[in-house]
Amino acid sequence: MEQGGISILVVSGALERLQMAAMVASVGAVSGNAVTVFLSMNALPYFLKGSVAAAPPEGPFGELMAGKNVPAFRTLFEQAVELGDAKLHPCSMAMDVLGIAQDTLLPHLGAPLGLTKFLHDARHTQVWSF
């Protein structure tokens, strides 16, 4: 049922963007697409082991989400890996800048990825950025 590839670049730490990125990753992955998620900049700290920090809303929709039974973005990313063909990678540059080691990141995150490799792998796929 392989449909194609989806490449998702996430740099925002805002709730709405993390949520939509997680929705595209999970639904894309369970629909037969090979999904690669590249986590960088403000998005990466949410994927540290033990991180329970709530992402701040950037607008009224995000504020509204807090009171609703919306699936958590961390859960959706994990389901993208467990139920579909998704791979989550931390950005190697962001890890260096933030001083993050691989073993401090959640176990379903893959090896650090550089931008050159991400762009090369993404060249024939749909590319989404959040």
Place this chain on the structure above:
Amino acid sequence: MSERKVIDARGSFCPGPLMELIGWIKLAAVGDELELLSTDKGSASDVPEWVNKVGHEFLGASEKAGVWHILIRKTK
């Protein structure tokens, strides 16, 4: 012997009901029927779309008192 599993995803928003259904499909046997209960209107169109795309069998959907009952059969 095929079974029917009812998955109660009422109150969950997109894509919660779909992800919950997929989790249960993985555990089901080929031939089993699964009935998804959802209050998320989008699921009524999104779930059949997904089922057709991945090749399971869509048996029907109906709405009762604001709850969608979406019935599928695992085929592979």
